[in-house]
Amino acid sequence: MQGIDRNTITDAVIASFARAQDPRMREVLAALVRHLHAFAREIELRPEEWRAGIAFLTAAAAITDERRNEFVLASDILGLTSLTDLLQSVPGATERSVLGPFHAEGSPLLPVGASLIGDNAGEPVLVRGRVLDMAGQPVRAATIDFWQTNAQGMYWQQDPSQPSDNLRFRMQPGDDGVYAFTTVRPAPYTVPYDGPVGALLRAGGRHAWRPAHFHFRVLAEGFAPLTTEVFPADDPYIDEDAVFGVRASLAVPFLKSDAADDAARYRLPRPFSLVEFDFRMAPVRSAQ
Amino acid sequence: MQGIDRNTITDAVIASFARAQDPRMREVLAALVRHLHAFAREIELRPEEWRAGIAFLTAAAAITDERRNEFVLASDILGLTSLTDLLQSVPGATERSVLGPFHAEGSPLLPVGASLIGDNAGEPVLVRGRVLDMAGQPVRAATIDFWQTNAQGMYWQQDPSQPSDNLRFRMQPGDDGVYAFTTVRPAPYTVPYDGPVGALLRAGGRHAWRPAHFHFRVLAEGFAPLTTEVFPADDPYIDEDAVFGVRASLAVPFLKSDAADDAARYRLPRPFSLVEFDFRMAPVRSAQ
Numbered sequence: 001m002q003g004i005d006r007n008t009i010t011d012a013v014i015a016s017f018a019r020a021q022d023p024r025m026r027e028v029l030a031a032l033v034r035h036l037h038a039f040a041r042e043i044e045l046r047p048e049e050w051r052a053g054i055a056f057l058t059a060a061a062a063i064t065d066e067r068r069n070e071f072v073l074a075s076d077i078l079g080l081t082s083l084t085d086l087l088q089s090v091p092g093a094t095e096r097s098v099l100g101p102f103h104a105e106g107s108p109l110l111p112v113g114a115s116l117i118g119d120n121a122g123e124p125v126l127v128r129g130r131v132l133d134m135a136g137q138p139v140r141a142a143t144i145d146f147w148q149t150n151a152q153g154m155y156w157q158q159d160p161s162q163p164s165d166n167l168r169f170r171m172q173p174g175d176d177g178v179y180a181f182t183t184v185r186p187a188p189y190t191v192p193y194d195g196p197v198g199a200l201l202r203a204g205g206r207h208a209w210r211p212a213h214f215h216f217r218v219l220a221e222g223f224a225p226l227t228t229e230v231f232p233a234d235d236p237y238i239d240e241d242a243v244f245g246v247r248a249s250l251a252v253p254f255l256k257s258d259a260a261d262d263a264a265r266y267r268l269p270r271p272f273s274l275v276e277f278d279f280r281m282a283p284v285r286s287a288q
Numbered sequence: 289m290q291g292i293d294r295n296t297i298t299d300a301v302i303a304s305f306a307r308a309q310d311p312r313m314r315e316v317l318a319a320l321v322r323h324l325h326a327f328a329r330e331i332e333l334r335p336e337e338w339r340a341g342i343a344f345l346t347a348a349a350a351i352t353d354e355r356r357n358e359f360v361l362a363s364d365i366l367g368l369t370s371l372t373d374l375l376q377s378v379p380g381a382t383e384r385s386v387l388g389p390f391h392a393e394g395s396p397l398l399p400v401g402a403s404l405i406g407d408n409a410g411e412p413v414l415v416r417g418r419v420l421d422m423a424g425q426p427v428r429a430a431t432i433d434f435w436q437t438n439a440q441g442m443y444w445q446q447d448p449s450q451p452s453d454n455l456r457f458r459m460q461p462g463d464d465g466v467y468a469f470t471t472v473r474p475a476p477y478t479v480p481y482d483g484p485v486g487a488l489l490r491a492g493g494r495h496a497w498r499p500a501h502f503h504f505r506v507l508a509e510g511f512a513p514l515t516t517e518v519f520p521a522d523d524p525y526i527d528e529d530a531v532f533g534v535r536a537s538l539a540v541p542f543l544k545s546d547a548a549d550d551a552a553r554y555r556l557p558r559p560f561s562l563v564e565f566d567f568r569m570a571p572v573r574s575a576q
Binding site: 003004005006009010012013016017018019020021022025026027028029031032033035036037038039040041042043044045046047049050054057058060061062064069071072075078079080081082083084085086087088089203204205206240244246247248 | 291292293294297298300301304305306307308309310313314315316317319320321323324325326327328329330331332333334335337338342345346348349350352357359360363366367368369370371372373374375376377491492493494528532534535536
């Protein structure tokens with residue numbers, strides 16, 4: 001007979017998983033049980049709080065479908081998504097940040113120097129830089145996958161007034177690793193707060209805002225895929241991102257430029273905003 | 289600019305909840321974040337494992353409805369439900385155990401000594417004992433709420449072949465605190481294992497069986513409500529309950545009795561099984 005009490009139950013649950021075939025599965029489940037139980041013991045979890053936790057998960061279930069996942073959002077606002085990204089970061093490489101729910105495959109392939117501005121209102125921005133390896137050499141045959149909101153903080157998938165594929169593209173830099181494009185400055189926006197995560201944010205004294213950002217996903221043969229974001233350093237929410245995606249190295253100045261050659265080359269008004277950002281790609285092995 | 293890295297992110301998330309109005313909410317959220325992040329850091333949570341966790345929760349969401357809650361089941365098989373019960377236990381009082389999903393209000397009120405056997409096949413059992421306070425004195429005006437499976441391991445709600453309200457009742461002992469009833473021996477059964485929790489049990493090298501048990505909920509003015517279970521000590525699953533509800537003090541012998549007076553009084557065949565179990569109720573204050 002197992003003598004199960006408030007302390008021994010943890011070892012009993014861990015022991016119940018001893019016959020798991022996969023050693024990593026055993027390790028993960030043992031750690032999950034240990035930390036979950038330590039949490040409950042530390043706060044002396046009350047029955048009504050356990051019920052509130054179950055009610056939170058059940059409400060998240062009710063609002064989750066193929067287009068919206070409240071569990072991902074919960075992970076985001078508790079910093080777990082970002083922590084998972086950070087655990088993959090490689091010193092010296094560009095820091096990672098959250099993928100978010102608006103990445104989609106199949107963005108149009110545009111040439112280096114392309115303009116995304118079209119009919120989009122807002123502050124014109126020239127974004128340029130290079131895709132480099134850890135030694136600072138250009139990475140050949142990289143593909144940049146890019147997406148952002150418009151100046152009202154909406155992605156094209158959320159906003160029927162925007163054309164399909166608005167403000168997103170793929171681009172393949174040449175042998176010099178250089179990419180460049182013109183766009184409009186994105187805007188801060190809120191994560192969805194009409195569900196249980198929103199209620200948690202309110203009860204927790206928090207808001208739902210994310211600072212404006214560009215999303216980048218950079219792929220190249222032999223390098224670890226890099227998912228990251230680039231933020232305007234002067235964004236009002238730069239220090240209080242609801243999903244903890246900001247890193248100091250990813251907050252960049254939106255410089256005012258009056259350069260006549262760039263303005264002519266990229267058909268920009270003067271002055272325009274200039275963002276320069278190089279990607280440092282980690283080799284595939286060191287990311288594992 | 290917050291310098292968020294794999295270590296500092298935990299304090300950043302905790303700080304984000306600093307404006308929560310309710311101090312208990314702040315405490316619980318801070319502990320949740322600290323333990324959740326410590327778990328991820330300890331195992332160096334991999335992106336594909338984070339995705340597997342989200343997929344688990346999303347699959348649990350898809351199978352959860354008003355009749356079935358896969359999140360409660362996950363809590364059960366990870367021992368969190370039982371740990372919450374154990375944290376409420378009061379030394380000297382009857383140990384608590386899980387409520388389970390088959391409790392329902394409105395059981396028929398039966399007199400002390402009633403028989404539940406009716407058309408139920410199986411081993412006849414006389415169950416009796418007293419409802420006592422911590423000093424061993426009878427508790428007046430207690431109400432016992434009882435439910436169990438039949439000898440095939442099915443509750444009446446699951447099994448159209450059983451009459452409504454089969455094998456459940458409420459009973460009010462007299463001033464001597466004595467309760468008694470006759471029934472059939474319940475049977476082991478499996479928790480639902482056709483969903484993601486079942487997949488987790490299989491991956492974890494575990495089965496889904498619970499030992500047979502009687503469910504009791506005892507209520508009395510001035511005492512903390514007591515939810516518990518009583519198990520046959522010789523059940524084949526007594527040491528490996530899938531939901532960790534067994535306590536040594538709740539595993540009781542099913543004695544063989546040949547007592548002619550009891551057999552006559554309760555209209556039982558001889559020999560019959562005898563279970564004797566007293567409840568010790570904690571005063572309402574010491575349970576808080």
